[in-house]
Amino acid sequence: MFNIKICGSAGSGVLTTGNLISEFFAFYNKEIVLVTQLPSRITGGINIVKLEISNEKLNSISKKEDLLMILDNVDEKINFKNLYNSKYDNKSYVFSKLDYIKTQEKLNSNFKRENINLIDEIFFETEIEKIKEKYRLKHSNIIYFGYLLGFLKIDKNLVLDFISYKQEEQNKYKFDNFKEVIISSFDFAGRINLENNFNFSLISKDFTKNKDNKFLSGNQVSALASIKAGVKFVCGYPITPGTSILEFIEKNKDEFDIEFIQTEDEISAINMLLGSSISSVRGLTSTSGAGLSLMSEAIGMSGISETGIVVFSSQRAGPSTGVPTFTAQEDLKQAINISQGEFPIIVFTPADLEEIFKISFEAQNIAQIYQVPVIILLDAYLSFSKFTVNVKKIINENKSVFTRIDDGKVNKDYKEVFRKRYEITKSGISKKGFPQTNSRFIVSNHEHDEYSFTSKNPEIKVEQNSKRFRKISTFLNDYKDVDFVKPKVYGSLDFEKVDLTLVGWGSTKGAILDAIKNFENVNYLHFSCCYPFFDETKKVLKKAKNLAILEANSTGQLRDIISEKTQIKILEKRSYLKCDLRSFEKEEVVKFIEKTLEDIYKND
Amino acid sequence: MIKKYSQWCAGCGNFVILSALKKTLEELEINLDDVVIVSGIGCSGKFPHYLDLFSAEGLHGRALPLATGIKLGNKNLKVIVIGGDGDGYGIGLNHLIHSLRKNIDLTYIVVNNETYSLTKGQASPTTKIGEKRILSSKGVQDFPINPLNIALMSNGTFFARGSSVDIIQLKNILKNAIEHKGFSFVDVITGCINYYPDRKVTWFKERIRDIKEVKNYDIENKGYLFDFLKNFDINSEKYYTGIYYQEKREVLESKKDLSKLNLNVDKNNKFNAFLERI
Numbered sequence: 001m002f003n004i005k006i007c008g009s010a011g012s013g014v015l016t017t018g019n020l021i022s023e024f025f026a027f028y029n030k031e032i033v034l035v036t037q038l039p040s041r042i043t044g045g046i047n048i049v050k051l052e053i054s055n056e057k058l059n060s061i062s063k064k065e066d067l068l069m070i071l072d073n074v075d076e077k078i079n080f081k082n083l084y085n086s087k088y089d090n091k092s093y094v095f096s097k098l099d100y101i102k103t104q105e106k107l108n109s110n111f112k113r114e115n116i117n118l119i120d121e122i123f124f125e126t127e128i129e130k131i132k133e134k135y136r137l138k139h140s141n142i143i144y145f146g147y148l149l150g151f152l153k154i155d156k157n158l159v160l161d162f163i164s165y166k167q168e169e170q171n172k173y174k175f176d177n178f179k180e181v182i183i184s185s186f187d188f189a190g191r192i193n194l195e196n197n198f199n200f201s202l203i204s205k206d207f208t209k210n211k212d213n214k215f216l217s218g219n220q221v222s223a224l225a226s227i228k229a230g231v232k233f234v235c236g237y238p239i240t241p242g243t244s245i246l247e248f249i250e251k252n253k254d255e256f257d258i259e260f261i262q263t264e265d266e267i268s269a270i271n272m273l274l275g276s277s278i279s280s281v282r283g284l285t286s287t288s289g290a291g292l293s294l295m296s297e298a299i300g301m302s303g304i305s306e307t308g309i310v311v312f313s314s315q316r317a318g319p320s321t322g323v324p325t326f327t328a329q330e331d332l333k334q335a336i337n338i339s340q341g342e343f344p345i346i347v348f349t350p351a352d353l354e355e356i357f358k359i360s361f362e363a364q365n366i367a368q369i370y371q372v373p374v375i376i377l378l379d380a381y382l383s384f385s386k387f388t389v390n391v392k393k394i395i396n397e398n399k400s401v402f403t404r405i406d407d408g409k410v411n412k413d414y415k416e417v418f419r420k421r422y423e424i425t426k427s428g429i430s431k432k433g434f435p436q437t438n439s440r441f442i443v444s445n446h447e448h449d450e451y452s453f454t455s456k457n458p459e460i461k462v463e464q465n466s467k468r469f470r471k472i473s474t475f476l477n478d479y480k481d482v483d484f485v486k487p488k489v490y491g492s493l494d495f496e497k498v499d500l501t502l503v504g505w506g507s508t509k510g511a512i513l514d515a516i517k518n519f520e521n522v523n524y525l526h527f528s529c530c531y532p533f534f535d536e537t538k539k540v541l542k543k544a545k546n547l548a549i550l551e552a553n554s555t556g557q558l559r560d561i562i563s564e565k566t567q568i569k570i571l572e573k574r575s576y577l578k579c580d581l582r583s584f585e586k587e588e589v590v591k592f593i594e595k596t597l598e599d600i601y602k603n604d
Numbered sequence: 605m606i607k608k609y610s611q612w613c614a615g616c617g618n619f620v621i622l623s624a625l626k627k628t629l630e631e632l633e634i635n636l637d638d639v640v641i642v643s644g645i646g647c648s649g650k651f652p653h654y655l656d657l658f659s660a661e662g663l664h665g666r667a668l669p670l671a672t673g674i675k676l677g678n679k680n681l682k683v684i685v686i687g688g689d690g691d692g693y694g695i696g697l698n699h700l701i702h703s704l705r706k707n708i709d710l711t712y713i714v715v716n717n718e719t720y721s722l723t724k725g726q727a728s729p730t731t732k733i734g735e736k737r738i739l740s741s742k743g744v745q746d747f748p749i750n751p752l753n754i755a756l757m758s759n760g761t762f763f764a765r766g767s768s769v770d771i772i773q774l775k776n777i778l779k780n781a782i783e784h785k786g787f788s789f790v791d792v793i794t795g796c797i798n799y800y801p802d803r804k805v806t807w808f809k810e811r812i813r814d815i816k817e818v819k820n821y822d823i824e825n826k827g828y829l830f831d832f833l834k835n836f837d838i839n840s841e842k843y844y845t846g847i848y849y850q851e852k853r854e855v856l857e858s859k860k861d862l863s864k865l866n867l868n869v870d871k872n873n874k875f876n877a878f879l880e881r882i
């Protein structure tokens with residue numbers, strides 16, 4: 001595994017550099033995780049991208065940094081701690097001008113340039129400026145990219161192949177000297193014979209091309225799956241980190257006959273989405289906690305009028321405006337309890353790209369079949385980070401899922417006038433009817449009788465309410481064996497031998513899976529669907545000898561919900577709750593496991 | 605099926621509007637299966653119960669985005685939105701302005717009786733200054749809005765004012781509104797037997813004028829409106845009725861009828877080809 005951190009002020013091309021490096025290695029079938037720390041700014045400040053490259057599948061990103069790139073004179077403190085601690089083959093390299101390092105020394109009294117291995121003064125002081133001048137470049141990012149490949153002693157032919165693959169895209173951006181810039185930097189790096197036993201395992205391993213190894217973000221995959229599920233109407237209001245789902249759809253709307261509308265606010269978006277569903281069209285909107293708050297009333301209408309919709313909400317640190325570009329898991333209870341009154345709702349909390357892809361696809365079926373609002377909770381970490389993923393493989397390995405497009409019970413008899421929209425049924429699901437199909441009823445947001453007329457009759461309210469909730473029982477029964485929906489145990493399934501069962505939801509899965517690799521006696525119960533609760537959940541929780549939970553919020557939201565639904569209380573000392581704007585890292589999970597096991601053994 | 609007993613008071617202007625709407629749909633020979641009624645919340649939110657048509661109730665103030673979504677989902681529908689002044693000019697005002705900007709092909713009828721009726725008589729955004737109301741016991745202080753002015757300033761392509769005392773004029777306005785390709789906004793002045801018991805037919809007849817009387821009236825040139833509305837005292841009890849302005853402009857609409865598209869994208873292998881490219 002090789003880890004690179006890239007720092008620069010906003011606008012210096014930190015993300016471009018990170019993406020370019022990642023795309024190169026993804027092109028050659030490596031596994032990559034790229035995470036971002038981009039404060040809400042257009043210029044200045046500090047943007048950070050970290051990426052990890054591996055030959056094996058990565059679930060999360062490690063803390064360590066083997067190489068640091070500083071793109072320009074950053075005016076905020078850079079954290080060098082992880083660079084010192086992870087000496088790759090006895091050295092950790094820094095690509096930077098001396099001036100940038102001097103600035104860091106001024107900002108941080110604990111930092112001295114002797115602590116780092118600043119390499120190739122000739123290139124970073126002089127040569128870089130020559131290249132920038134020759135090709136009239138404002139930024140150094142592509143130069144750093146070329147230099148890196150030379151530094152890592154990558155075969156030049158591999159570099160040339162990648163360049164011609166990217167050439168078409170670069171021409172779109174009117175950058176003619178893409179190849180020349182990369183190759184001159186590459187060649188220059190090649191001339192220095194760095195003294196090291198560079199046991200860089202990525203170089204000694206296979207570099208076969210794999211076009212199916214895509215490099216995508218959680219948001220891109222959400223949009224992709226929704227397109228595959230037949231979404232035709234998308235509307236939304238820009239809010240970080242939900243916006244790029246809308247961007248992906250907008251960019252590709254003509255290809256798939258999708259109508260896209262940017263609305264004046266989130267309230268308009270959610271109501272418009274309801275409207276398109278009433279016309280029978282599959283759709284989605286994407287937002288974050290603040291937008292979800294505004295959408296609350298309409299989601300209640302989705303519940304009572306039984307109009308299925310899918311809403312993506314990518315969690316960011318709150319409350320209120322909060323920290324717009326940083327991650328958290330603070331909106332679970334909000335999603336589950338959204339809106340006044342009581343009505344069936346389904347809340348998904350996918351952990352990684354594969355779960356996002358499957359759940360985003362299936363959510364469209366679920367919304368149509370059960371006629372309920374479906375909320376898919378992501379977080380800033382999943383939305384912004386990029387991972388390598390083989391979408392084709394996921395589709396081929398789950399054909400039964402991806403070939404099923406089901407719109408549920410729809411009235412097909414157009415000769416008779418269809419009026420009984422809210423018919424009381426055993427499953428709770430009533431037939432739907434759409435405009436232009438001889439349907440005569442009111443899509444009602446009042447309490448109503450079977451024929452949709454507003455009602456204040458006590459018996460009717462009780463009856464209709466029960467009918468709506470029966471849909472949840474039906475859903476639970478239909479999906480109890482669906483792998484990516486029901487709660488799933490990772491690691492040992494032999495609860496006799498397991499001393500500790502970790503519990504988590506959403507993106508914490510990645511760091512936890514990596515952490516439990518080292519522990520035979522620890523397994524993990526993952527919630528990719530946090531509401532409603534499957535019966536199996538209580539059974540599994542009861543099997544565990546000891547439970548511990550990890551959540552990126554300070555109040556233990558899933559912990560509370562588990563206690564409410566199963567009466568099983570996870571102790572405070574067994575809860576790793578944090579709201580430090582960061583996703584979980586495997587190193588901290590390992591520490592938590594060790595501490596918890598120690599405590600468990602003491603009490604035994 | 606329609607509701608057996610009306611929820612409206614005897615003498616409510618809604619009956620006139622209901623009648624005018626029904627007649628208009630009949631005369632235009634519109635296929636009723638293509639019509640969708642979207643209602644607001646309030647007394648005028650009850651129209652779906654008295655029309656045997658496919659309908660949808662909007663949340664308070666949100667009928668317009670709901671109707672927009674319905675129309676964008678199926679471009680072949682005739683979508684008519686009906687709500688009150690409380691619903692449309694207060695909580696819903698934002699959406700009105702943006703709908704006017706979008707020029708989405710809907711007909712929006714606002715039943716403007718200058719009060720909140722269903723919730724027991726609070727002031728609405730069109731209630732005149734000084735009117736004493738249950739939550740404005742010292743008299744309304746906020747300057748009332750002029751919805752036709754808002755339509756003008758938001759670049760509406762069709763806006764008109766009708767009244768429930770002249771059903772023939774109202775029918776004519778509705779006919780033009782429904783036929784107009786674009787966002788048609790119709791404010792209908794009416795009374796409220798309960799909260800304005802003095803505002804009977806004669807009260808309105810004394811105060812209603814024809815917009816054609818206005819200097820330089822030209823249905824195709826809104827220049828006259830700027831002068832007229834500039835000097836018009838909204839607190840006066842004069843109501844100018846008629847079609848104020850109409851123009852042809854690009855309409856926001858879906859390229860295709862989304863409700864009839866083939867969902868199973870893979871049948872064309874479009875998705876797989878797309879996957880290769882990203």
